[in-house]
Amino acid sequence: MKDIEIKGMISAHTIMAASVLMATVLPLLFVDGFSVYGTHLVWLYSVSGAVAAVNITVYWLLGISPPSKKNTLSYKVSKAFRSCLYFILSCFLFHTVVVLYGAPLLESALETFSFAVLLSTFTTLRCLCILGPNVQAWIRVFSRDGAMSVWDTSLQITTACSMIGAWLGAFPIPLDWDRPWQVWPVSCTLGATFGFLTGLVVAPLWIHWHRKQLTYKSK
Amino acid sequence: MKIRSSVFASLCLVIEVFGIVLFLRGFFPVPVKSSLSSKSKVSDLPLEPLEGHAANSSRIPPPLFKRVVIMLVDALREDFVFGPKGKEFMPYTRHLVERGSSHSFVAKARAPTVTMPRIKALTTGSIPGFIDVVMNLNSPALQEDNLIWQAKTAGKKVVFYGDDTWIRLFPKHFMEYDGTTSFFVSDYTEVDNNVTRHLDSTLKRDDWDVLILHYLGLDHIGHLSGPHSSLIGPKLLEMDDILKKIHTALISKVKHGLLKNLLKMCVEHSRSNIPLCSGSSQLKLSGHPFALLVLIASYFKTVRIGFETPEPVEQVDFTPTLALGLGLPISQNNVGHLILPVFEENTLREQLRFLHLNGFQLSHLIKDSTPDFEKDPGYEQFRIAEKSHGSWMKLYLEGNTSEVLSNMGKKVLKQYMDALKSMSESLSKQLGKYDMYSMIVGMSIVLEVLFLLLITMAEALSGAAEVDLPLSSALCSLPFYLLCLFCSSIHVMVCTSTESTCYFCSLSWALVFAVIAFFSSLLCVILSIIGRKLFWAKPQMKNILKAQSSDSGFSELDILLLTGTLGHVLSLGASSFIEEEHQTWYFLLNTLCLAVFQDVCRKYFREKKSHRDLDENSYLPSKDDTPTVDYSSRTSALAGYEKWLALVTPLATLVCCRMLRSLNQTGVQWAHLPDLGHWLNNSEHIVELSLLAAASLVLIFLLVQRRCSLVSKIALGLGLLGVYSYRAAVGNVLFPWQQDGRDISKGTVEARFVYIFVLGILFTGAKDLLRSQVISSDTQLKSRGLWEIYSGVVLLAALLFRPHNLPVLLFCLLIQTIMAQFIWKELQYDAAQTTIMHYWFGQAFLYFQGNSNNIATVDISAGFVGLENYVEIPAIFLTAFCTYAGPLLWACHLVCYLSSERERSTAAIGHGCYCFALLRSIPAAAYIILVTALRYHLFIWSVFSPKLLYEGMHTLVTAAVCVFFTAMDQNHAVRT
Numbered sequence A: 001m002k003d004i005e006i007k008g009m010i011s012a013h014t015i016m017a018a019s020v021l022m023a024t025v026l027p028l029l030f031v032d033g034f035s036v037y038g039t040h041l042v043w044l045y046s047v048s049g050a051v052a053a054v055n056i057t058v059y060w061l062l063g064i065s066p067p068s069k070k071n072t073l074s075y076k077v078s079k080a081f082r083s084c085l086y087f088i089l090s091c092f093l094f095h096t097v098v099v100l101y102g103a104p105l106l107e108s109a110l111e112t113f114s115f116a117v118l119l120s121t122f123t124t125l126r127c128l129c130i131l132g133p134n135v136q137a138w139i140r141v142f143s144r145d146g147a148m149s150v151w152d153t154s155l156q157i158t159t160a161c162s163m164i165g166a167w168l169g170a171f172p173i174p175l176d177w178d179r180p181w182q183v184w185p186v187s188c189t190l191g192a193t194f195g196f197l198t199g200l201v202v203a204p205l206w207i208h209w210h211r212k213q214l215t216y217k218s219k
Numbered sequence B: 001m002k003i004r005s006s007v008f009a010s011l012c013l014v015i016e017v018f019g020i021v022l023f024l025r026g027f028f029p030v031p032v033k034s035s036l037s038s039k040s041k042v043s044d045l046p047l048e049p050l051e052g053h054a055a056n057s058s059r060i061p062p063p064l065f066k067r068v069v070i071m072l073v074d075a076l077r078e079d080f081v082f083g084p085k086g087k088e089f090m091p092y093t094r095h096l097v098e099r100g101s102s103h104s105f106v107a108k109a110r111a112p113t114v115t116m117p118r119i120k121a122l123t124t125g126s127i128p129g130f131i132d133v134v135m136n137l138n139s140p141a142l143q144e145d146n147l148i149w150q151a152k153t154a155g156k157k158v159v160f161y162g163d164d165t166w167i168r169l170f171p172k173h174f175m176e177y178d179g180t181t182s183f184f185v186s187d188y189t190e191v192d193n194n195v196t197r198h199l200d201s202t203l204k205r206d207d208w209d210v211l212i213l214h215y216l217g218l219d220h221i222g223h224l225s226g227p228h229s230s231l232i233g234p235k236l237l238e239m240d241d242i243l244k245k246i247h248t249a250l251i252s253k254v255k256h257g258l259l260k261n262l263l264k265m266c267v268e269h270s271r272s273n274i275p276l277c278s279g280s281s282q283l284k285l286s287g288h289p290f291a292l293l294v295l296i297a298s299y300f301k302t303v304r305i306g307f308e309t310p311e312p313v314e315q316v317d318f319t320p321t322l323a324l325g326l327g328l329p330i331s332q333n334n335v336g337h338l339i340l341p342v343f344e345e346n347t348l349r350e351q352l353r354f355l356h357l358n359g360f361q362l363s364h365l366i367k368d369s370t371p372d373f374e375k376d377p378g379y380e381q382f383r384i385a386e387k388s389h390g391s392w393m394k395l396y397l398e399g400n401t402s403e404v405l406s407n408m409g410k411k412v413l414k415q416y417m418d419a420l421k422s423m424s425e426s427l428s429k430q431l432g433k434y435d436m437y438s439m440i441v442g443m444s445i446v447l448e449v450l451f452l453l454l455i456t457m458a459e460a461l462s463g464a465a466e467v468d469l470p471l472s473s474a475l476c477s478l479p480f481y482l483l484c485l486f487c488s489s490i491h492v493m494v495c496t497s498t499e500s501t502c503y504f505c506s507l508s509w510a511l512v513f514a515v516i517a518f519f520s521s522l523l524c525v526i527l528s529i530i531g532r533k534l535f536w537a538k539p540q541m542k543n544i545l546k547a548q549s550s551d552s553g554f555s556e557l558d559i560l561l562l563t564g565t566l567g568h569v570l571s572l573g574a575s576s577f578i579e580e581e582h583q584t585w586y587f588l589l590n591t592l593c594l595a596v597f598q599d600v601c602r603k604y605f606r607e608k609k610s611h612r613d614l615d616e617n618s619y620l621p622s623k624d625d626t627p628t629v630d631y632s633s634r635t636s637a638l639a640g641y642e643k644w645l646a647l648v649t650p651l652a653t654l655v656c657c658r659m660l661r662s663l664n665q666t667g668v669q670w671a672h673l674p675d676l677g678h679w680l681n682n683s684e685h686i687v688e689l690s691l692l693a694a695a696s697l698v699l700i701f702l703l704v705q706r707r708c709s710l711v712s713k714i715a716l717g718l719g720l721l722g723v724y725s726y727r728a729a730v731g732n733v734l735f736p737w738q739q740d741g742r743d744i745s746k747g748t749v750e751a752r753f754v755y756i757f758v759l760g761i762l763f764t765g766a767k768d769l770l771r772s773q774v775i776s777s778d779t780q781l782k783s784r785g786l787w788e789i790y791s792g793v794v795l796l797a798a799l800l801f802r803p804h805n806l807p808v809l810l811f812c813l814l815i816q817t818i819m820a821q822f823i824w825k826e827l828q829y830d831a832a833q834t835t836i837m838h839y840w841f842g843q844a845f846l847y848f849q850g851n852s853n854n855i856a857t858v859d860i861s862a863g864f865v866g867l868e869n870y871v872e873i874p875a876i877f878l879t880a881f882c883t884y885a886g887p888l889l890w891a892c893h894l895v896c897y898l899s900s901e902r903e904r905s906t907a908a909i910g911h912g913c914y915c916f917a918l919l920r921s922i923p924a925a926a927y928i929i930l931v932t933a934l935r936y937h938l939f940i941w942s943v944f945s946p947k948l949l950y951e952g953m954h955t956l957v958t959a960a961v962c963v964f965f966t967a968m969d970q971n972h973a974v975r976t
């Protein structure tokens, strides 16, 4: 059972990592003068769009989302609506946190917000896909020893890795090297992306190494 | 010998301060000095080189300038003339520059750009030593060979108007002078009018040769309200008018058949947005501040097309240029080289002669300062150039006037220039000569202290909070004597082998031996502690380790505190991170608040409520089965609103920090950005500033008074009122019932009134403390006494802070109050965690105040609050207090907090004190090692060494705090 889940996770994660790479490479064909630094926002939205699309399709196909009790259309619509709301809220939340960390308040607000969107895609969106818009479940997963399946553990790992990546990404900003990637928010988005990719790689490995210790309570 | 942790920590810090002082003594080099004690004389000048013949003229070519006017404008930035501001406000200067009848240069000034060292640099041509900064405020007469002395000896008449530092540096050198004091920064009109009022009459007269004008008004405006102030435009126009007046006067003199005149306008210390002396627009490429120099002379005829950016030169280069231009010998310690374009009108022979004179002086200085000067490339080049100069002269005197001659002359010129540049460079590098012996001794003492602190960590943080130092056994052991012997022999070897000039050689033998014995005993103590740990207490240690690992793993907060501390130490390795250290602290503080928030969430919403706590927390929930302390038992006891307040506290702290951060932009890269502080200091916003200051003072009173006795409450209230009236008297803020015509005073009376209340409150606090110790063992009384001392410190800080910084004080108190109330108490952080948090907050507040790791941001004006004149000791104390007010307030609060939390652990203060000492020792020791390793780094003088001074000062402050801690701990020990 676990091995199958791990294999599924590996393939899902591979697809997601591939989508990030594709989102970096493909726009070269369509957008003039596309580059990660030069047209940073285009790159950012292409990555977050690709990750969002892949996330939603993969988890929908795998059927990992919690089984819903009611299957009516109205329930699904309201669920989708709440998910969107949560996503937008999380974007604003991240934006606020980033501003508290010292990002300029008014100047380059668009960049800051895009960064918040990217972070939300890497974290909140995955939560929404795996756990649904159910805050109780989120709290359970993110409190100590709250993971109940390999997917929960992978969620914990990728989320934490994206966060740490973004956090570490802020360090090169004060250096005076005048490189294009030191411009706000390039280093942070790159950090978050690398963190996310690392999380995708690390999660299955970590679960594999620790599969003896990991005993999940039944749902 | 068993001693308490607090005593141990204080001792360690005191020793560390001693080690740092020793290190600093060796680190800051003594400037290059010529061995000749006398001054250069015309008779000592070398002959003009000539091949084959012995004698030729030894005189200097005729002076280029008959008269020189040196106009120094403090804080005139390059862009004030060459930027868009220059077009608008300095039309005449711009016109002169663009017309091409002038030479303009941007002069690189070396690191300490404070008034006195800069004047020294301008007149002696030597690069000021860093220690000169410390002497800045107390300037004795200049003994070195200098331009003014040379001018006076040559019978030139020097007239001076401006900053009285000159008059103190050159007593009896000026034919006529009028000095103005630069201490009262709030005045920017009188200082300049004082200079200008002499100008008309002086310009009409013919009895002077050198006129020096030093204008301070612009600098004072910059100090008051930053470089974007609306006052700057009119001031620049005024300066432009003065320049025009001088220039026209000089031109009319030329028409009357006099010799050429030179008007030199230069910047004493140019400045950036940093609201204090010096700094200047630091171009990061070279790391040196730049100053602007415009040479305007009636005779420069070169027509240049268009308007080019001025070429960079060293500021010291003006000394030889000016000296030779006036026909004076170059002063002996000059390290600068000629600026050739100034002499372009002279004949080739004269130019070569000038270069030769300059080269001769430089080579002499090299001979004096380097033992193996023969190998110096510059010196060799100069020898070659001198030879070819000789053969050129031979051809020239033979009457050869062919093309070949002029080509050859140009070649010699180039050779000379190269030689001069390379000699000048190698002389400047000499400043990097360190007294390695003192440095190593200082460093090893600091390292020993750090090791001692580290290896005793388990004992010091144990419940007993006692450290067992095997002092007697170490002192009686054989290794101690062997070490002493060994070190003494090293000392003899180092100090007798070559003619080294280290600090230790100049000390008496007894003192040196005392240092050696001390050093060896420390080492022996460390060794014996390690030995004891390894052999005797092995099983016990194992037990401790086991106990530790079983009962508490690291929580996310612990990991953050550890990585933050270590990460900060690592970040000191990059010059940018030193310049932007405030960013590191703000970043860590933010993360700390979020981690605390996560802890709060975890405590209050165990499985219940809706808070996504991981988003903010960057750490992986650990998988090991080691739950931290279980808080749930207390949860039920808490009222609902307290929970919400606790949840809001870290967020409110975050918002406060964000606001404070935009109050003062500091550092280097983003220092130019507009900030609230500048906006408030703009004279148009004085009403807002007054309201803000008044509101802050009221709120400070409300926050502080709650735990004071009635008497100190009243004293505090009156004191804060006094603070406001002091600021009103100085003219920073408005009194609502103020008459328009009131003139600005120094506010001495008001400030002294506040000082009396500060002393009164401190006295009451001390009395309460004494009573709690001697008469009744009353914890209540003691914590009240401590709080009163704390409120006295707050009052003093309120007096010294500039009015726009009062919100910093307010938010500091606010955060302390709410964090103590809802976080530290409720979440039961232990003493070590609380101490680290206090230390981080203290560091962040140091930068919130607008400080940076640049000497330029030290607010010297705090040293003159309530003083009629400059008095050294109070001024230094007040300045240091104002600079370190943030860390001090947090440390004071820590003492109050830890001693009020007595019921939890009696060892809390000891633990806190020990953690404080450790937190200070780690960066200090790491930084000292780093600076030693990077001592030939490009930015060593501009970035690393100011930070070293800050580290030393910070250690001193922390040592004082720890002694205070110890005193508090003592009380407790006596009582129980």
Ligand SMILES: [Zn+2]
Binding pocket: B074, B075, B219, B220, B223, B269, B276, B277, B278
């Ligand atoms: Zn100044």
Ligand SMILES: [Zn+2]
Binding pocket: B437, B494, B495, B500, B501, B502, B503, B504, B505, B506
């Ligand atoms: Zn010596």
